[in-house]
Amino acid sequence: MNSTTNIVLRRPDDFHVHLRQDADLGEYAREAARVFARVLVMPNLVPPILEGPDVSRYRQAIREQAPALEALMAFKLLPRHTPAQLASLKTAGAVAGKVYPEGVTTNSEDGITDLRQIWPLMPVLEELGLVVCCHGEKPGVFSLDREERFLDEFSQTVTKFPNVRFVLEHVSTASAVECVEHLGANAAATITLHHLEITLDDVIGGMLKPHLFCKPIAKRPSDREALRQAAFSGNPKFFFGSDSAPHLKGKKECAAGCAGVYSMPVALEGLAEVFERAGKLERLEGFCSQFGAEFYGLALNEETVTLVRDAWKVPDLAHGVVPYRAGELLAWRVATLSTGTPLNA
Numbered sequence: 001m002n003s004t005t006n007i008v009l010r011r012p013d014d015f016h017v018h019l020r021q022d023a024d025l026g027e028y029a030r031e032a033a034r035v036f037a038r039v040l041v042m043p044n045l046v047p048p049i050l051e052g053p054d055v056s057r058y059r060q061a062i063r064e065q066a067p068a069l070e071a072l073m074a075f076k077l078l079p080r081h082t083p084a085q086l087a088s089l090k091t092a093g094a095v096a097g098k099v100y101p102e103g104v105t106t107n108s109e110d111g112i113t114d115l116r117q118i119w120p121l122m123p124v125l126e127e128l129g130l131v132v133c134c135h136g137e138k139p140g141v142f143s144l145d146r147e148e149r150f151l152d153e154f155s156q157t158v159t160k161f162p163n164v165r166f167v168l169e170h171v172s173t174a175s176a177v178e179c180v181e182h183l184g185a186n187a188a189a190t191i192t193l194h195h196l197e198i199t200l201d202d203v204i205g206g207m208l209k210p211h212l213f214c215k216p217i218a219k220r221p222s223d224r225e226a227l228r229q230a231a232f233s234g235n236p237k238f239f240f241g242s243d244s245a246p247h248l249k250g251k252k253e254c255a256a257g258c259a260g261v262y263s264m265p266v267a268l269e270g271l272a273e274v275f276e277r278a279g280k281l282e283r284l285e286g287f288c289s290q291f292g293a294e295f296y297g298l299a300l301n302e303e304t305v306t307l308v309r310d311a312w313k314v315p316d317l318a319h320g321v322v323p324y325r326a327g328e329l330l331a332w333r334v335a336t337l338s339t340g341t342p343l344n345a
């Protein structure tokens, strides 16, 4: 990293991405490959990624559509998984099981109601070295309190199984940050770009902004500040997961809109702005290119990516989806990967 007109970073990874499926998959996967070397792909498809063959098929589909992207595969972890099924998931290349509490987000109707329901699987997960990723919201609780109410069972689980790694996904509250800070080294958290920037007021405080509606919903200014301090701290327990979640425009602008922010088209550029505004550009590389890989036990990427100060306007629509910060100017542009190839060539 050098002057303020040019940022050179180790190529980043994104540890929480929704690439969707079928006809939608290609555009979203290639958009991710524009900047990120590796992405952890979420399994909440219809039908979900549940078993080894599902992982193999989905990874193959991603490979065909975006050969340059290394997809790190996750599966939906359910109490009914058997040791043999978990072993087959690992063999198929899965690195993580994702826990969805019942009904808290897109396609989670069959989720669990309490993290303790998967405790019997922990010895097998430990043996296989699979990471457990948690959507940390308690079902049936008032929406602003769902994350906080999940922390108790999360802490108990992390403490009881010190040899299993747990990620609290897309943290949105000061309480969650504090919880992860105080837990052992087997607990980490991902933070999204949009949770570093917006509060609930940006979603509903003035006009209703459906494209900023996500789960967990953005919270108070004090929560956003805690997330920023965690991201800027250099604490390796906090790393980037965009939770980029594309929904077609019509599925957001309607009477019952889907939750999810499509941030992939601006992910790294937006992060550079947030870190620069705070005078913390020197902490960006750890957050998006190092800590996540280390937590997952992966080698760091060798390539670099260069951002240049060259303002550009975010399109109003990308692949049929209204992207995060649509129509706004971004200060940084991703210019090249280390191969020297201009990205828009």
Ligand SMILES: [Zn+2]
Binding pocket: 016, 018, 042, 243, 245
């Ligand atoms: Zn997600």
